[in-house]
Amino acid sequence: MGMWELVIVFIVGLVVLGPERLPVAIRTVMRWVKTVKSMANSVKAEVSEELRIHELHENLKKAEQQELKDLSPELQQSVDELQKAAQSVTHSYKTPSSTPANEQPDEKK
Template identity: 50%
Template sequence: MFDISFGQLLLVMILGLVVLGPERLPVAIKTVAGWIKVLRRMSATVQLELNKELKLQELQNSLKKAEQSGLKTLTPEIQASIDDLKRVTESLQKEIDSAAHIDTPTHSDKDKS
């Protein structure tokens, strides 16, 4: 991670011992270790979120490419299924529209009251 040799690490420990003293050095080391753990967790979380966003963006791009290619590359069986679904949808829409016309009250019924 950091390019620190053993000699440099030993020098930092000796300076820390001289500056902080033997009583406060272990507490300082634990505090710094806690900060490093928090930073590592935060960086891992950010990295996971970025990976998720990249995968989502790739999926959206793939879907856009598939939509742009259109229905030209579909097999005849899938195209037939899509046509059947369109016919069923249209018939259901017609039934809903006709039922809506039957259920609506006329103005003459309101005038009689």
């Protein structure tokens, strides 16, 4: 929208809503616009992540077909990224080790 279109919308809003309700209506519309923008950005980020995951999956299939030998740099990078992700998941599920059975906790003597 251009400058003149905004002026016309403002004047029509002023006539229809009046000077008391126009600021409230503008704030409400701005909240809706922000909500829609945030939802659109969220969907955009999710779609982008899904496409990246799909690409990594395809690269992994190609690497498996080549038996993980003589991989192109792109395939090798995807395999490395997947290995790092798998290691981070594995580390997050490991339970912290408790004190070994033959060690006694330090006690005041």
